[in-house]
Amino acid sequence: MENIIVGKAFVLGDNIDTDQIIPAEHLVYSMDDESEAKMYGKFALSSVPQEKSGLPLGNIPFVADGELVSEYQIIISGSNYGCGSSREHAPYALMKAGAKIIVAESYARIFYRNSVDGGFVVPYECNEKLNDKIKTGDEVKVDIENNTITNITANETYSLNPLGDVLPIVSAGGLFEYARKTGMIE
Amino acid sequence: MGMTITEKILAKSARKETVKPGDNIWLNVDVLMTHDVCGPPTIAIWKKEFGKEAKIWDKDKLVIFPDHYIFTANKHANRNVDILRDFAEEYNVDNYYDVGTARYKGVCHIALAEEGYNIPGTVLIGTDSHTCTSGAFGMFSTGVGNTDAAFILGTGKIWEKVPETMKFTFNGKMPNYLTAKDLILQILGDITTDGATYRAMEFDGEAVFSLSMNERMTLCNMAIEGGGMNGIIPVDEVTEKYIAERSDKTFDKFYSDDDAIYHSKYEYNVEDLVPMVAKPHSPDNKATVREVEGTPITKAYIGSCTGGKISDFRFAAKILQGKKVAVTTFVVPASTEVAKQLSTEMYNGQSLLEIFKSTGAIIAQSSCAACLGGPDDTIGRTVGKDVTISTTNRNFPGRMGSKEADVYLASPLTVAASAVKGVITDPRDVM
Ligand code: SF4
Numbered sequence: 322m323e324n325i326i327v328g329k330a331f332v333l334g335d336n337i338d339t340d341q342i343i344p345a346e347h348l349v350y351s352m353d354d355e356s357e358a359k360m361y362g363k364f365a366l367s368s369v370p371q372e373k374s375g376l377p378l379g380n381i382p383f384v385a386d387g388e389l390v391s392e393y394q395i396i397i398s399g400s401n402y403g404c405g406s407s408r409e410h411a412p413y414a415l416m417k418a419g420a421k422i423i424v425a426e427s428y429a430r431i432f433y434r435n436s437v438d439g440g441f442v443v444p445y446e447c448n449e450k451l452n453d454k455i456k457t458g459d460e461v462k463v464d465i466e467n468n469t470i471t472n473i474t475a476n477e478t479y480s481l482n483p484l485g486d487v488l489p490i491v492s493a494g495g496l497f498e499y500a501r502k503t504g505m506i507e
Numbered sequence: 508m509g510m511t512i513t514e515k516i517l518a519k520s521a522r523k524e525t526v527k528p529g530d531n532i533w534l535n536v537d538v539l540m541t542h543d544v545c546g547p548p549t550i551a552i553w554k555k556e557f558g559k560e561a562k563i564w565d566k567d568k569l570v571i572f573p574d575h576y577i578f579t580a581n582k583h584a585n586r587n588v589d590i591l592r593d594f595a596e597e598y599n600v601d602n603y604y605d606v607g608t609a610r611y612k613g614v615c616h617i618a619l620a621e622e623g624y625n626i627p628g629t630v631l632i633g634t635d636s637h638t639c640t641s642g643a644f645g646m647f648s649t650g651v652g653n654t655d656a657a658f659i660l661g662t663g664k665i666w667e668k669v670p671e672t673m674k675f676t677f678n679g680k681m682p683n684y685l686t687a688k689d690l691i692l693q694i695l696g697d698i699t700t701d702g703a704t705y706r707a708m709e710f711d712g713e714a715v716f717s718l719s720m721n722e723r724m725t726l727c728n729m730a731i732e733g734g735g736m737n738g739i740i741p742v743d744e745v746t747e748k749y750i751a752e753r754s755d756k757t758f759d760k761f762y763s764d765d766d767a768i769y770h771s772k773y774e775y776n777v778e779d780l781v782p783m784v785a786k787p788h789s790p791d792n793k794a795t796v797r798e799v800e801g802t803p804i805t806k807a808y809i810g811s812c813t814g815g816k817i818s819d820f821r822f823a824a825k826i827l828q829g830k831k832v833a834v835t836t837f838v839v840p841a842s843t844e845v846a847k848q849l850s851t852e853m854y855n856g857q858s859l860l861e862i863f864k865s866t867g868a869i870i871a872q873s874s875c876a877a878c879l880g881g882p883d884d885t886i887g888r889t890v891g892k893d894v895t896i897s898t899t900n901r902n903f904p905g906r907m908g909s910k911e912a913d914v915y916l917a918s919p920l921t922v923a924a925s926a927v928k929g930v931i932t933d934p935r936d937v938m
Contacts, residue, residue: 336700336789338903345879345906349576349583352548357583368905401701404734405903406879407636409548409652429734430705431636435652486531486668496658497556506557506662 322443322492324466326421327473328394331383332376332457333369335399339406339432341368343414352413359389361410362417375457384418391418395463395470397455398425402444403432412441422463424451424470424481437487440495445470446482454479509764511672512739513707516647516761520630528671528770536568537629539659542615543573545634545652547590552657563598564663570602570624571595572615577606577874581882613842613873616640616812620724621844623754627742628761632656632665637812637900639730643723644750645742645760650731670736671770672707672763673698677714679778684935686822687718687725688814688898688918692783693775695732696793704734706770709763714777715740720749721818728813729900732790782933784896785916788904796921796933806895807832807926808887808907809919810839810871811878814898817848819919824859826923826937827866833929836868837887839876846873868926880908889914896925 347364350357366374366383375381384391396415402425403411412435415423423436424445436444443465451470455461459474463481471478484491493499500506510518514526521532541549554561563569571591576584588606595603602624604612612618616637619625627645631638634656641648651665659665675694695702708730715723723740730738740746742760750758782796809815809823820840840846849860849870863870869886877887878899889895889912897907902914917925920934927937 338901340880340901340903340906346882348544349581349587349882351583351586353551368910370904370910401704401734404700405636405901407545407634407638407650407652409545409654427701427704429701430736431650431652434655438658439652439654496654500658500662505664 331393361414365414365418404429412436416441438496509766540633628759676712687722808897815841822919823923
């Protein structure tokens with residue numbers, strides 16, 4: 322995993338549930354067949370109510386019409402990100418759309434586990450309400466070694482809560498890689 | 508130091524004397540459950556990660572219920588069931604309940620209970636967030652994603668962080684106009700959708716122990732709507748009787764110690780509570796039915812693992828008998844066993860099925876159906892600006908189909924009363 326990730330921010334509110342991240346009707350695509358798997362990227366965050374998509378202005382789709390990948394790599398959100406169903410398709414869809422990092426005030430448990438164990442996106446927590454401070458489209462930099470996020474556009478840096486117990490899994494790139502590294506499985 | 512039931516079960520599963528909240532432990536899983544949406548990707552990950560020689564750690568502990576997208580022409584959805592069928596055949600998975608056969612069951616969480624997989628003191632992990640439903644049996648049950656499930660499929664193990672426990676005590680005698688759904692909607696409004704994140708929700712009190720297993724499942728089912736890791740109710744005679752009818756397994760009964768440490772405690776007297784709804788678009792958007800009564804609806808839906816059990820239909824039948832529904836109303840028995848019970852259970856000389864048919868409701872086949880929207884041809888799906896009142900568990904935007912629809916969550920009594928009037932109605936007004 323890279324230690325420094327730079328990209329454009331996509332800002333959302335609180336309680337972004339898994340139906341908003343990837344609506345249930347799209348869960349039928351195969352994740353093995355690359356031509357079908359791309360559809361997860363295309364529909365990532367497609368059910369967020371329009372006025373709340375891409376704050377503070379809203380009405381900004383995460384993935385532009387007709388595209389399969391997003392121009393945003395870092396998602397900034399409020400509390401309880403990923404609440405709802407257990408679908409691993411949710412963090413997977415974000416990864417397929419090109420997202421690398423999420424910074425939220427808090428996460429629903431299953432989404433958090435899925436992000437880490439699947440090695441899809443890195444879920445950071447931040448005690449500050451960053452979705453009030455960072456705007457969709459701002460250029461931001463996340464430093465995984467030092468647990469900080471810098472808004473390059475506004476020249477401000479905030480600290481992120483260290484990944485703690487899950488850092489070894491995140492660093493290994495997911496649960497299976499971690500288990501192989503530690504000799505749990507071959 | 509004392510432990511809660513959840514802590515005791517986790518300690519046993521991790522083969523430790525004691526555990527405390529915050530400990531990261533590896534659990535030995537007793538049952539892994541999956542379904543048609545998450546089963547195929549779980550199998551794919553398992554094959555990819557464990558390679559050609561991939562082995563199921565213990566095939567008797569694997570249970571597979573196709574239930575989500577069943578009665579649809581969608582070819583991708585049908586392919587998912589084909590993948591499960593082929594897998595079950597190739598690996599000799601006996602606990603596979605195939606569509607189109609007499610073994611087909613319907614919604615996994617209800618089928619787990621009916622088929623005797625819910626055993627107190629054990630650990631059940633499912634690729635479905637409502638796996639917490641089984642906690643009604645004094646066991647630890649929780650939902651995970653595909654990667655965790657694939658890891659279990661190969662190793663029988665999963666890491667978990669021991670949760671703190673929140674305790675919810677319901678005192679008093681259940682009034683006839685209240686159901687478990689009203690109790691959990693009350694809690695969710697009080698704690699909000701992340702009030703129990705990474706925590707266990709333990710339920711007890713006279714009113715809880717007066718509930719049937721079906722109703723207890725409704726309480727635990729929606730623990731996840733508060734962000735809870737698991738819901739749990741200690742074992743009593745009601746639990747033991749239900750299990751004895753379905754399984755000959757022996758089991759450990761765990762009870763929280765008097766000096767167990769809780770994150771928080773909530774106490775309610777059910778006699779002070781009233782019928783509740785969750786307004787659009789969140790299960791914690793609490794209101795009393797009185798506050799929203801008169802709101803016009805376009806559909807009523809009685810189904811799902813939350814509100815499609817025989818107990819839910821008994822409640823609904825009490826209100827619907829001899830009346831006509833004023834809006835399109837769907838009756839979706841969660842499982843094929845519930846569907847059978849609809850024709851055998853009698854209420855005032857009529858079977859529940861007759862009651863629903865003569866009221867004008869549409870009776871659907873057992874599956875998750877429109878609870879999670881599903882493919883376009885799913886029965887009961889919301890379209891356009893539908894306003895649906897439903898016994899299901901989630902009303903996030905688009906959950907039941909249309910992004911523009913409004914969904915109110917309520918008890919089967921409230922949904923039935925509203926179906927008859929065409930507007931949201933307090934069941935006390937039609938009982
Ligand atoms: S009935 Fe609804 S909540 Fe229950 S398992 Fe099916 S989709 Fe999930």
